[in-house]
Amino acid sequence: xxxxxxxxxxxxxxxxxxxxxxxxxxxxxxxxxxxxxxxxxxxxxxxxxxxxxxxxxxxxxxxxxxxxxxxxxxxxxxxxxxxxxxxxxxxxxxxxxxxxxxxxxxxxxxxxxxxxxxxxxxxxxxxxxxxxxxxxxxxxxxxxxxxxxxxxxxxxxxxxxxxxxxxxxxxxxxxxxxxxxxxxxxxxxxxxxxxxxxxxxxxxxxxxxxxxxxxxxxxxxxxxxxxxxxxxxxxxxxxxxxxxxxxxxxxxxxxxxxxxxxxxxxxxxxxxxxxxxxxxxxxxxxxxxxxxxxxxxxxxxxxxxxxxxxxxxxxxxxxxxxxxxxxxxxxxxxxxxxxxxxxxxxxxxxxxxxxxxxxxxxxxxxxxxxxxxxxxxxxxxxxxxxxxxxxxxxxxxxx
Numbered sequence: 001x002x003x004x005x006x007x008x009x010x011x012x013x014x015x016x017x018x019x020x021x022x023x024x025x026x027x028x029x030x031x032x033x034x035x036x037x038x039x040x041x042x043x044x045x046x047x048x049x050x051x052x053x054x055x056x057x058x059x060x061x062x063x064x065x066x067x068x069x070x071x072x073x074x075x076x077x078x079x080x081x082x083x084x085x086x087x088x089x090x091x092x093x094x095x096x097x098x099x100x101x102x103x104x105x106x107x108x109x110x111x112x113x114x115x116x117x118x119x120x121x122x123x124x125x126x127x128x129x130x131x132x133x134x135x136x137x138x139x140x141x142x143x144x145x146x147x148x149x150x151x152x153x154x155x156x157x158x159x160x161x162x163x164x165x166x167x168x169x170x171x172x173x174x175x176x177x178x179x180x181x182x183x184x185x186x187x188x189x190x191x192x193x194x195x196x197x198x199x200x201x202x203x204x205x206x207x208x209x210x211x212x213x214x215x216x217x218x219x220x221x222x223x224x225x226x227x228x229x230x231x232x233x234x235x236x237x238x239x240x241x242x243x244x245x246x247x248x249x250x251x252x253x254x255x256x257x258x259x260x261x262x263x264x265x266x267x268x269x270x271x272x273x274x275x276x277x278x279x280x281x282x283x284x285x286x287x288x289x290x291x292x293x294x295x296x297x298x299x300x301x302x303x304x305x306x307x308x309x310x311x312x313x314x315x316x317x318x319x320x321x322x323x324x325x326x327x328x329x330x331x332x333x334x335x336x337x338x339x340x341x342x343x344x345x346x347x348x349x350x351x352x353x354x355x356x357x358x359x360x361x362x363x364x365x366x367x368x369x370x371x372x373x374x375x376x377x378x379x380x381x382x383x384x385x386x387x388x389x390x391x392x393x394x395x396x397x398x399x
Contacts (some may be wrong), residue, residue, distance in 0.1 A: 004031075006041050013047040017054045025051050042072040046080055053084020056382065058093070070104060078104075079112045082119075091119040095128060110141055114150035126158035133167075142167075145175035152178055156185040176210055184216040186222060195220035211234075211245045218251040222258040230255050234268075243271075250278045257286025262295075280306075281314045288321045296321035297330060310337060312346040319349065323356035331356045335369075345374050351383045358387020 004012070009032055016025030027047060032040065045068040052061035061084050065077060078101040085094035098116045101108070108116065113136050133151050136142040142151060148171050155164035155320075166172065168182055177203045186195035199217045202209075209217070214237055221230035234252055238383040242248045249272045256264035265286040272279060280303040287296035300318040303311070315338045320330035335353055338344040344353070350373035357366035366387040373380050 004035075006036070006044055009036075009111045010044060010047045013044075013051045017051050020055065021387060022055050025055060038145065039069050039072055040066065042074060042077065044236065045072065046074075046076050049077060049080040049084065053080060053087060053253045056088055058084050058088045058090055062097075064270070073106070075101070075106050075109050075112060078106060079109060079115065082112060082115045086115045086119050086122075088344075089122075091122045094119040095125075107139065108135070108141075112149055113147045117147075117150040117154040121154040121157040124158055126155070126160050129154045129158060129160075131164075143172055145171075145173060149175060149178045149181055153181055153185075156181070156189075161189070176207065176213065179207060180210075180216055183213065183220065187216060187219045190223075192220040192226075193222035195307070196224070196226065209240070211242060211248050214242060214245075214248045215251040218248075218255045222255045225259055227259045227261065230259065231264075244273060246272070246274055246276060246279070250276075250282055253279060253282040253286065257282060257289055260290055262286050262290050262292060277303075277308050277311050277314065280308050281311060281317065284314060284321075285317045288317045288324070291324060293321040293325040293327075297327070299324075300334075302378075310341045310347050312341065312343040315341070315343055316346070316348045317353040319352040319356050323352070323359045326360050328357075328360035328362060331360060344372070347373055347375060347377055347380060351377075351379045354380065354383040354387055358383070358390050361391065363387060363391050363393070 010027060013025060016022070016028060025095075028052075030050075036044070039045075045064055048064045049061045052058070052064065058081075058339060061081055065073065065081050068077060074302070078097065082101070083095045084099050085091070086098060094115060098108070098119075101112075113132065116132050120126070129151070132154075133142065136147055136151065140145050148167065152164050152167050154173075155161070155167065156286065162369045165180075168178065171178065179198070183195045183198050183202075186192070186198060195217065199213070199220070202213075214233065217233060218230060220226075221233065225264060237243050237248055237252070249268055252268045253265045255261070256268065265283055269275070269279060269283045280299065284296050284299045284303070287293070287299060297318055300310075300314065300321075301312070301357060308314075315334060319331060319334050322334060331353075335344070338353075339351055343349050344354070350369055353369040354366050354373075357363070357369055370376070370380065370384045
């Protein structure tokens with residue numbers, strides 16, 4: 001490489017990230033070491049740490065930090081390292097580096113806190129999360145929407161619902177991300193009624209939903225089977241111009257399917273300008289859940305004609321449809337396709353195969369499918385027991 005300025009070298013490191021080229025990144029790093037004096041300018045160290053973190057080499061990122069003199073390390077340096085460890089699933093190390101940063105008397109910024117909250121949530125460490133909350137409260141950073149939302153999410157994921165609610169109520173300004181998280185976590189907690197109440201509260205204060213809001217609220221309506229409320233939301237989606245949003249339309253197809261309104265699901269599907277695998281999965285599942293097995297299988301074949309690659313959820317749905325109509329030959333064809341798509345090892349696909357072969361009278365195939373499931377769960381065992389019972393093999397079921 002010719003002589004390059006520090007700014008140009010930083011640009012090259014960013015290019016290595018965007019192109020996912022570790023080879024180019026290492027070559028740039030080597031050029032930096034050959035042409036610049038040690039210690040490196042702090043912003044170049046930050047670029048290197050960020051590059052190695054984004055290219056899934058957190059240990060190399062840590063090595064760069066160790067080679068950076070303490071007086072040259074800033075909150076940006078530490079945040080790049082902590083963020084990289086979180087991105088690579090090294091949550092304990094991320095919290096350890098957070099503590100080391102604090103020992104160097106460097107205060108976390110609005111990007112450091114969310115990384116630390118995510119690490120503590122992933123490790124299910126509410127005590128650490130509370131300590132982080134106290135630190136963010138002391139500096140008033142907790143009232144930043146990004147920091148507050150990450151703290152709220154941490155409390156929900158560690159089971160501290162009351163603390164999450166208190167934080168939500170204390171926030172002077174609640175971002176739409178926090179409202180969405182509140183609605184979503186109520187749904188995940190199995191409380192769709194609360195999710196609906198939160199959405200109504202959001203609308204009363206003049207909140208304008210975004211695609212995520214629509215999707216999480218549709219999940220709440222689906223879980224509670226609130227057909228009329230979901231229809232009202234569908235009308236609002238159309239009036240708001242979100243009826244062309246792919247994720248929202250997929251959510252509507254799923255909602256109508258779960259509420260046993262297959263015609264509504266098909267209407268939304270037919271009106272979609274673009275469709276993806278989720279769109280097809282949602283409609284196939286809608287048919288299968290409502291005992292329209294032939295339509296489910298027909299839509300699966302249409303999806304294949306459109307070049308849609310089968311997913312584990314799609315395959316398990318159509319296999320269940322085959323079981324419902326005792327379509328053994330079609331089921332075998334889907335099984336072969338599952339093997340080709342490398343999804344036959346999925347526990348739900350495997351369990352669906354066990355159930356399908358059992359209901360189609362092929363107990364040997366059912367047993368073979370059962371034993372080929374790498375990690376069996378309660379669904380798998382129930383499918384196998386059900387297959388034995390379906391064939392009148394009560395002794396085998398009990399054994």
